Each structure stands twice: as structure tokens, then as C-alpha cells.
Amino acid sequence: MMEPHDFVDDRENLAFHPEHQGEGDKTDLDRFGPIIYTRLIVKICAPMVRYSKLAFRTLVRKYNCDLCYTPMIIAADFVRSVKARHSEFTTHQALSKLLTELGPHMVAFRQLYISQHSPKPMFLSCDHPLIVQFAAKEAQVLADAACIISPFADGIDINCGCPQRHWKPLRGWAMAEGYGACLINRPEAMQEMVKQVRNQVENPMFSVSVKIRIHNDLQRTVDLCQKAEAAGVSWITVHGRNVDERHQPVHYDAIKIIKQSVSVPVVANGDMKSLKDVENVHQITRTDGVMVARGLLANPAMFAGYEETPLKCIQDWINIALEHGTPFTCFHHHLMYMMERITSKQEKKIFNVLSSTSAVVDYLRENYGLQ
Numbered sequence: 262m263m264e265p266h267d268f269v270d271d272r273e274n275l276a277f278h279p280e281h282q283g284e285g286d287k288t289d290l291d292r293f294g295p296i297i298y299t300r301l302i303v304k305i306c307a308p309m310v311r312y313s314k315l316a317f318r319t320l321v322r323k324y325n326c327d328l329c330y331t332p333m334i335i336a337a338d339f340v341r342s343v344k345a346r347h348s349e350f351t352t353h354q355a356l357s358k359l360l361t362e363l364g365p366h367m368v369a370f371r372q373l374y375i376s377q378h379s380p381k382p383m384f385l386s387c388d389h390p391l392i393v394q395f396a397a398k399e400a401q402v403l404a405d406a407a408c409i410i411s412p413f414a415d416g417i418d419i420n421c422g423c424p425q426r427h428w429k430p431l432r433g434w435a436m437a438e439g440y441g442a443c444l445i446n447r448p449e450a451m452q453e454m455v456k457q458v459r460n461q462v463e464n465p466m467f468s469v470s471v472k473i474r475i476h477n478d479l480q481r482t483v484d485l486c487q488k489a490e491a492a493g494v495s496w497i498t499v500h501g502r503n504v505d506e507r508h509q510p511v512h513y514d515a516i517k518i519i520k521q522s523v524s525v526p527v528v529a530n531g532d533m534k535s536l537k538d539v540e541n542v543h544q545i546t547r548t549d550g551v552m553v554a555r556g557l558l559a560n561p562a563m564f565a566g567y568e569e570t571p572l573k574c575i576q577d578w579i580n581i582a583l584e585h586g587t588p589f590t591c592f593h594h595h596l597m598y599m600m601e602r603i604t605s606k607q608e609k610k611i612f613n614v615l616s617s618t619s620a621v622v623d624y625l626r627e628n629y630g631l632q
């Protein structure tokens with residue numbers, strides 16, 4: 262089970278040990294070298310709608326990813342509908358089935374489940390550690406969702422960073438009100454959510470984190486983070502852009518200030534495409550972890566130090582995806598991302614229009630010797 266202080270232990274053992282402070286101009290990178298250095302940083306696969314599903318999580322975990330998030334799930338749908346639970350959340354197969362069956366007697370069931378599998382729940386052996394990200398606007402609904410999911414995951418994260426325009430394909434504009442990045446302007450609502458989950462999930466080790474964007478006025482973000490900490494949040498992930506920024510440079514300096522303003526662990530997010538980027542961002546921000554989305558889509562092996570997706574990783578994706586029965590579109594999209602940097606324009610023209618799993622597998626066998 263991952264605990265918030267797991268982040269801190271590493272710091273004490275190595276880079277942040279007082280003995281290592283003040284050694285002239287040496288950076289931690291100079292002192293420990295890149296491989297040891299990046300072992301100190303918790304490396305996280307970001308929540309990604311449509312992409313950070315079980316099969317992809319299994320892949321990145323093979324390549325030094327320490328912690329994975331599910332795609333964002335709308336808490337109200339999850340609580341209301343068995344169908345939504347089944348389609349939105351997949352973890353180890355047997356557990357998914359149990360989750361589907363959770364009905365009105367879920368509390369009793371959950372207790373039974375925990376007592377039967379104590380001390381080591383089944384999910385520990387496969388899709389772990391796992392954070393389930395929810396979008397919610399009512400604290401009680403979020404707490405209900407957290408109670409349902411708690412036997413199957415290590416914690417929940419509250420999406421407080423999704424700009425409104427990103428909701429359109431999901432639920433339409435009207436539904437967007439009150440969700441996502443709105444919460445950075447409603448610190449009390451966010452606090453209430455954190456507290457309700459803390460009060461209602463029985464497992465004290467279950468984490469409750471938030472993922473935010475920054476404000477134009479950074480002091481407001483600092484206040485928000487301090488309020489989140491006071492409410493009992495386990496850690497805070499900061500995408501260093503404001504809600505209107507898309508491709509502008511990430512404000513790593515802002516993340517650094519936030520890190521200095523709270524005691525809970527902080528995770529930096531935004532524009533890291535290689536392990537070198539991870540190191541550089543860490544040198545600037547000194548956060549406890551880094552979270553990566555698009556960099557991992559392009560190269561799921563990036564946390565293991567690969568500059569571009571190795572063929573071995575593509576082979577692993579084929580094996581894992583086929584084993585999980587990944588739908589064709591998802592299987593193919595991931596391959597298009599992974600092979601973007603290693604295929605020519607001409608190859609893309611052929612590969613990107615393939616229309617079945619067998620056609621893709623045949624293509625990769627004939628052109629790359631993959632099985």
C-alpha cells in the first residue's frame with residue numbers, strides 16, 4: 262500500500278539528506294548520477310480519458326512507472342449505474358466482476374470482501390498501486406464513489422484541473438458546471454469533498470489527492486493548496502498552467518513555490534517527454550513526484566530511460582493488449598502514438614489507416630519482426 266510518507270522516506274535517504282546540502286555548486290544530479298537520481302522521484306502515469314486503462318497501466322508499470330491513475334470517471338454515474346461502473350473501471354478481471362455486482366448492499370459486501378482478503382487484497386498482485394480519478398461536484402456523491410472503489414484501489418484523486426472546454430465531448434457544457442477546474446475557485450467545496458471521503462472510507466491508508474491547475478494570481482493557488490492540506494489531502498498534483506493555457510510553457514517556478522508552501526507531497530505535471538526532462542523539472546521544482554501524460558503515450562518506456570519507444574515495448578503492448586482483449590481502436594491509437602517518432606511519413610500513411618487488429622499484427626510482423 263502506498264503511503265504519502267513513502268515519498269518523504271526517499272528524500273531523507275538520499276538527495277535531501279542534510280549531509281548533502283551545501284556541497285559547493287554540485288547539483289543532486291552531479292552527486293548521484295541520473296539513474297540513482299531519478300529513482301528518488303515518484304514517477305506517475307497521469308489520468309488520461311480513453312488511454313490510462315488497465316492494459317496501458319500494465320505496460321507502463323513494466324517500465325519503471327511507480328504509480329498509475331485511471332482515466333477520470335464521473336462519480337455520479339459511477340454511483341448510479343452498474344453499467345457505468347463496469348465500462349468505466351477495469352482492474353484485475355475477477356475484481357471487476359465483483360465490482361459490477363456491488364449493489365445496494367455494498368457496505369456489507371465491502372466489509373465481507375475486506376475481511377476475506379485481508380491482509381493482502383488480490384489487486385495488490387497486479388494493478389497496484391492505483392489511484393482512481395473522479396470528477397464530482399457533490400461531496401456525498403464523491404464519498405459514495407470512494408467507498409465503492411476503496412477495496413479495489415489505493416486511493417482516489419479529485420479532478421480539479423480539467424478546463425471546461427475539455428468536458429464537452431463527455432457531458433456537454435451544461436453538465437460541466439461545477440466540475441473540474443471550477444473547483445480551484447471553490448476551495449471550500451474541495452475541502453468538503455476531501456473531508457467527506459476521509460470520514461467515510463474506513464481504510465485510513467486510503468489516499469485522497471487532488472489534481473489542480475494554477476491561477477493567474479499564484480497566491481490564490483497557494484491558499485487553495487494550504488486549504489487542501491488542512492482538509493487532509495494526501496498529496497497535490499499541479500499541472501503548471503492556468504485554465505486558459507494550452508501550449509504555453511509550463512510555470513515550473515509556480516510549482517516550486519507551491520511545493521515550498523505546503524508540507525504534503527507535491528507532484529509536478531506538464532511537458533515532460535524524457536527522463537532528462539524529469540530530472541530538469543525536479544531540479545527546478547524539488548517536488549516529490551512527477552506525473553506524465555503525453556510523454557508516456559509517445560513512449561511508455563520513458564521512465565526506464567529510453568529516448569524513444571523500444572521495439573521490445575511495442576511487442577509488450579501487443580502481448581498485453583491482446584491478452585486483455587483491448588478494443589481495436591484503443592489498441593491502434595496507442596500504437597500510433599508509440600510509433601509516431603520511429604515511423605516515416607510514408608509508413609504512417611499505411612499504418613494509420615489499418616482497420617483491424619489482425620491487419621495491424623500482420624503489418625508489425627512483416628515490417629518489424631514483431632510477433
Ligand SMILES: Cc1cc2nc3c(=O)[nH]c(=O)nc-3n(C[C@H](O)[C@H](O)[C@H](O)COP(=O)(O)O)c2cc1C
Pocket residue numbers: 307308309310311312331332333394420422423472500530531532533552553554555556
Ligand atoms: C488524452 C488525454 C486525456 C486526459 N485525460 C485527463 C483526465 O482524465 N483527467 C485529468 O485530470 N487530466 C487529463 N488529462 C490531462 C493530463 O493528465 C495532464 O495534466 C496534461 O496532459 C499535461 O501533462 P503532459 O504534458 O504530461 O501531457 C488528459 C490529457 C490527455 C493528453
